Amino acid sequence: MKTLIVLNAGTGGQDQAQGRAGQSREHLFPLADTAVFYTAPAQQDPVIQVPPGQTTWQIRVQHVNPETVLDILTERFGEYDLYLFPAGVFGDEVAVRLAARMNGSALVNVAAFEAGVHKVCCKKPVYSGYMQATFELDRFPVCLSLSPKAMPPLQGNGPATGQIREVYETGRALPGHILKQAIEARPSSGDLDAADFLVVGGNGMENRAGAEALKKEADDLGAAFGVSRPAAMGGFAPLHRLIGVSGTLASPRICIAAGVSGAPAFFSGIENSGMIIALNMDSTAPIINKADLAVIGDYRPVTAELARIAREDKKNR
Amino acid sequence: MNILVCFKTVPELERLTREDWVADSHLRVDTGFVTADLNPYDESALEMALRLSDQSGESGTSCTLTALTIGDSSRDPWLKKLYALKFDRAVRLECDADLRFSPEVTARLLAGYIQENRFDVILLGCQGGVGDNGMTPFLLAEYLAWPLISHAVEIRPASGNTLWVKSDADDEFLVQEAGTPLVISIGDSPNSYMRIPTLKDKLEYGRRSIEVLQQKAPETGNGNFCGTLVDLERLDYTRKGHILKGASPRDTAAQLYRIIKENQ
Numbered sequence: 288m289k290t291l292i293v294l295n296a297g298t299g300g301q302d303q304a305q306g307r308a309g310q311s312r313e314h315l316f317p318l319a320d321t322a323v324f325y326t327a328p329a330q331q332d333p334v335i336q337v338p339p340g341q342t343t344w345q346i347r348v349q350h351v352n353p354e355t356v357l358d359i360l361t362e363r364f365g366e367y368d369l370y371l372f373p374a375g376v377f378g379d380e381v382a383v384r385l386a387a388r389m390n391g392s393a394l395v396n397v398a399a400f401e402a403g404v405h406k407v408c409c410k411k412p413v414y415s416g417y418m419q420a421t422f423e424l425d426r427f428p429v430c431l432s433l434s435p436k437a438m439p440p441l442q443g444n445g446p447a448t449g450q451i452r453e454v455y456e457t458g459r460a461l462p463g464h465i466l467k468q469a470i471e472a473r474p475s476s477g478d479l480d481a482a483d484f485l486v487v488g489g490n491g492m493e494n495r496a497g498a499e500a501l502k503k504e505a506d507d508l509g510a511a512f513g514v515s516r517p518a519a520m521g522g523f524a525p526l527h528r529l530i531g532v533s534g535t536l537a538s539p540r541i542c543i544a545a546g547v548s549g550a551p552a553f554f555s556g557i558e559n560s561g562m563i564i565a566l567n568m569d570s571t572a573p574i575i576n577k578a579d580l581a582v583i584g585d586y587r588p589v590t591a592e593l594a595r596i597a598r599e600d601k602k603n604r
Numbered sequence: 605m606n607i608l609v610c611f612k613t614v615p616e617l618e619r620l621t622r623e624d625w626v627a628d629s630h631l632r633v634d635t636g637f638v639t640a641d642l643n644p645y646d647e648s649a650l651e652m653a654l655r656l657s658d659q660s661g662e663s664g665t666s667c668t669l670t671a672l673t674i675g676d677s678s679r680d681p682w683l684k685k686l687y688a689l690k691f692d693r694a695v696r697l698e699c700d701a702d703l704r705f706s707p708e709v710t711a712r713l714l715a716g717y718i719q720e721n722r723f724d725v726i727l728l729g730c731q732g733g734v735g736d737n738g739m740t741p742f743l744l745a746e747y748l749a750w751p752l753i754s755h756a757v758e759i760r761p762a763s764g765n766t767l768w769v770k771s772d773a774d775d776e777f778l779v780q781e782a783g784t785p786l787v788i789s790i791g792d793s794p795n796s797y798m799r800i801p802t803l804k805d806k807l808e809y810g811r812r813s814i815e816v817l818q819q820k821a822p823e824t825g826n827g828n829f830c831g832t833l834v835d836l837e838r839l840d841y842t843r844k845g846h847i848l849k850g851a852s853p854r855d856t857a858a859q860l861y862r863i864i865k866e867n868q
Contacts, residue, residue: 297776353752354751375774379742380742383739384743387742392828392829392831393739395737396736411736412839417620417838418627418836418838420835421834422705422834423831424830424832465782466782467781468781469778470777470779471779472776473772520795522795540867540868541864550618554841564863564864575847576622578843581845592854
């Protein structure tokens with residue numbers, strides 16, 4: 288099955304694009320070609336690893352926006368059976384709209400797939416992550432956005448031994464409906480991605496003051512601090528502190544989930560934790576069964592004591 | 605500016621117990637016994653439309669707000685609530701098709717209604733629970749041949765018939781001024797819970813009748829856009845769930861601290 292991986296190196300995502308291109312092709316999709324879109328001229332060309340026998344197209348455009356990418360893919364890269372994108376705002380949109388334009392089929396946030404001769408079998412979470420559905424797609428081309436489970440970031444680098452082809456698209460400006468455009472930096476999730484010890488607060492924090500208090504206790508414990516979606520949406524903490532499907536997928540050695548109900552969309556963000564400790568008033572909250580260890584009751588006096596012990600421990604060392 | 609907000613209600617899935625997560629022979633899970641709530645992303649879309657209307661009013665221009673949902677009469681209390689929040693029209697498309705995993709049918713139903721009416725802006729959530737398809741805004745833009753801004757987090761009126769839109773773009777935010785017509789999907793937008801109508805407004809505006817339009821599921825041609833559902837299984841994340849009991853918070857914390865240190 289002729290497969291193309293499409294990546295957006297955009298204005299700041301080169302590392303991610305390189306990583307996903309490298310690992311994806313070498314280990315997961317050995318027969319796929321890759322198209323990498325990036326902006327010019329402010330940036331250097333992305334350095335892409337190319338495994339033997341494979342081809343990468345580096346496509347330099349004035350603006351990496353879905354309309355431009357869709358036009359280029361349909362005009363120049365229309366011969367593939369399977370198009371793969373990393374799940375996200377860009378990947379989901381281009382996958383679905385490309386399939387619609389090419390009369391194919393699509394799925395987003397696919398956790399696993401198997402491509403046969405006449406169909407592609409995909410698994411993805413549904414019912415807010417409580418269930419996993421299996422779909423069979425036989426309307427080609429099939430366009431999939433793959434969750435980090437199916438297209439993980441690369442660890443390490445390798446030599447470029449395949450073929451790099453460059454396509455320069457300098458003539459395409461912004462789509463007509465966009466009158467002005469500016470890029471605003473997104474605050475980094477910072478320590479969350481690589482945290483070894485994580486404290487996550489949920490709706491149980493009740494307000495911004497509750498979140499600030501828990502964050503201070505997390506600092507005392509030497510832990511990174513994140514929040515669940517309801518807490519982020521309620522404005523208790525900035526959005527870049529969000530843990531879960533639409534935020535950071537963390538994999539700490541230890542995670543304390545305080546006042547978090549444990550909905551699947553949140554749990555995806557901590558499911559790779561070594562040990563999960565739940566602190567919750569509600570003994571029937573879903574997080575209790577998903578934790579290794581649980582304390583039933585108000586988390587506040589417990590985390591306050593934990594922070595105090597940590598401070599004393601530090602002082603005595 | 606004529607604004608249409610498309611929304612859906614979703615069952616409160618966290619109320620289902622572990623035993624409830626069983627698919628029947630038609631690959632359906634019975635969620636009918638739990639209450640439904642607004643899909644969170646759609647709730648943000650509804651509130652953002654109300655704020656756009658408020659801001660337009662302050663600058664001397666006017667917005668006409670229409671709310672639309674697809675489904676049976678169980679959605680009517682939500683539509684009445686939107687009337688009470690001063691939406692100008694509340695519309696329900698009645699269609700008995702299983703729309704859980706059919707975003708193309710949903711998008712075609714919406715596109716059909718939009719093409720018969722005049723709107724400048726369509727707002728809808730980027731994704732909805734149950735199907736979690738995350739495709740309807742993209743397909744709607746394609747079927748209408750309208751431009752799209754996806755995962756908006758903030759919208760304001762700009763000059764004339766244009767909008768200022770801040771949207772999530774994976775590693776950064778895009779801040780754009782965009783012309784209409786335009787489809788905008790709403791992403792994670794903090795502090796966008798929908799306001800609550802006053803009792804006075806409920807009595808004064810909430811009693812208008814809802815426009816109900818019977819619809820047949822449109823033909824989608826050669827197979828389903830997102831394939832055929834062949835299996836549905838419960839995802840199980842169960843761990844030990846050992847309950848730690850201490851004589852006091854101090855005692856519990858001391859035990860926890862030891863465990864943390866042993867496992868760090």
